[in-house]
Amino acid sequence: MKAYLAGPDVFLPNAAQNAEAKIKICATYGLIGRAPLEDVAQISTSPPGDVWRAIFRKDIEMMEECDLIIANLTPFRGASADAGTLLEVGWFLGRGKPIFGYSNCATSFSERSRAQQAALPDQMQAVAVEDFGLPDNLMVPGAVEQGSGLAVTLPPDALTRPFNALDIFEICVAQAAQRLGLR
Amino acid sequence: MKAYLAGPDVFLPNAAQNAEAKIKICATYGLIGRAPLEDVAQISTSPPGDVWRAIFRKDIEMMEECDLIIANLTPFRGASADAGTLLEVGWFLGRGKPIFGYSNCATSFSERSRAQQAALPDQMQAVAVEDFGLPDNLMVPGAVEQGSGLAVTLPPDALTRPFNALDIFEICVAQAAQRLGLR
Numbered sequence: 001m002k003a004y005l006a007g008p009d010v011f012l013p014n015a016a017q018n019a020e021a022k023i024k025i026c027a028t029y030g031l032i033g034r035a036p037l038e039d040v041a042q043i044s045t046s047p048p049g050d051v052w053r054a055i056f057r058k059d060i061e062m063m064e065e066c067d068l069i070i071a072n073l074t075p076f077r078g079a080s081a082d083a084g085t086l087l088e089v090g091w092f093l094g095r096g097k098p099i100f101g102y103s104n105c106a107t108s109f110s111e112r113s114r115a116q117q118a119a120l121p122d123q124m125q126a127v128a129v130e131d132f133g134l135p136d137n138l139m140v141p142g143a144v145e146q147g148s149g150l151a152v153t154l155p156p157d158a159l160t161r162p163f164n165a166l167d168i169f170e171i172c173v174a175q176a177a178q179r180l181g182l183r
Numbered sequence: 184m185k186a187y188l189a190g191p192d193v194f195l196p197n198a199a200q201n202a203e204a205k206i207k208i209c210a211t212y213g214l215i216g217r218a219p220l221e222d223v224a225q226i227s228t229s230p231p232g233d234v235w236r237a238i239f240r241k242d243i244e245m246m247e248e249c250d251l252i253i254a255n256l257t258p259f260r261g262a263s264a265d266a267g268t269l270l271e272v273g274w275f276l277g278r279g280k281p282i283f284g285y286s287n288c289a290t291s292f293s294e295r296s297r298a299q300q301a302a303l304p305d306q307m308q309a310v311a312v313e314d315f316g317l318p319d320n321l322m323v324p325g326a327v328e329q330g331s332g333l334a335v336t337l338p339p340d341a342l343t344r345p346f347n348a349l350d351i352f353e354i355c356v357a358q359a360a361q362r363l364g365l366r
Contacts, residue, residue, distance in 0.1 A: 011311040053328075077261050080265075080266035086266050090271060090275075093273070093274050094277020112260075127194045138238055138239055142243075
């Protein structure tokens with residue numbers, strides 16, 4: 001089975017090595033990992049104004065080819081996970097394909113939302129903060145639970161990992177493999 | 184046609200009036216607006232630990248009933264749009280239903296990403312910033328363009344509106360109605 005490896009990992013300085021390491025972990029558990037990164041060479045031949053469209057199309061094509069998603073839901077530039085990753089998780093939910101997700105962050109969404117709230121313009125200070133003790137906006141754990149029956153995989157020791165650490169990813173892959181009957 | 188009115192508007196202190204105003208604007212353009220808000224009364228009967236699941240299920244049911252989405256993509260607690268809204272846009276993309284979106288924010292995603300970058304832990308300072316002059320991560324305008332052939336509706340005068348202003352929403356609804364052949 002092919003797993004779409006969604007996440008802002010593509011923006012890491014060592015994105016290629018990171019993708020390789022993730023694909024290797026997937027292989028250990030009987031999954032074929034596909035990282036959206038692989039297409040960069042093809043995309044660079046597009047006219048400059050169309051590069052982003054080429055990346056979009058390639059990512060959608062790769063999602064079409066994959067059987068499931070394993071999403072890096074670690075918060076990225078704000079209280080929530082990366083925007084592109086969230087959109088992709090929603091796509092898999094709409095298609096009814098399995099959804100697995102993990103986060104390297106041990107603090108709750110409500111805690112991170114309150115921290116971001118302080119930086120908002122005055123008119124936004126009164127905006128309600130969801131307080132369900134969840135790792136992100138309820139639609140995110142909701143999608144993962146509907147898509148796999150599982151919760152978002154979090155650090156079991158409640159210690160936040162560096163953004164590029166892969167031990168929580170590996171726990172998530174192991175759970176996915178078990179859920180999919182691969183082990 | 185029924186339009187799912189996605190957005191973090193549900194967190195506003197005057198969420199009910201905001202939803203009413205949006206539904207009224209939709210009606211002017213021949214669209215039936217549905218705001219996820221309407222379900223609060225039904226949901227409050229769920230056991231406390233299950234409230235978020237009840238909200239998730241109700242939102243998905245409402246999405247199933249709707250023919251298109253009009254998403255408030257104004258940045259929310261970070262560089263990007265609200266997490267739940269992004270997930271819902273992805274769901275409509277996966278289902279192949281029309282997608283319209285707007286943002287009250289006139290600054291680019293790259294500018295907002297750089298501002299957020301400064302607040303990130305050291306290990307994240309080297310993370311690449313997408314620089315396509317787009318209003319959000321490329322998957323967001325990509326989804327809107329694939330879902331309607333249109334760009335994300337932005338302030339035509341390049342002036343950021345307050346979060347709850349509805350004039351850009353109205354431009355977006357007018358464009359949607361035209362695109363859908365309602366006017």
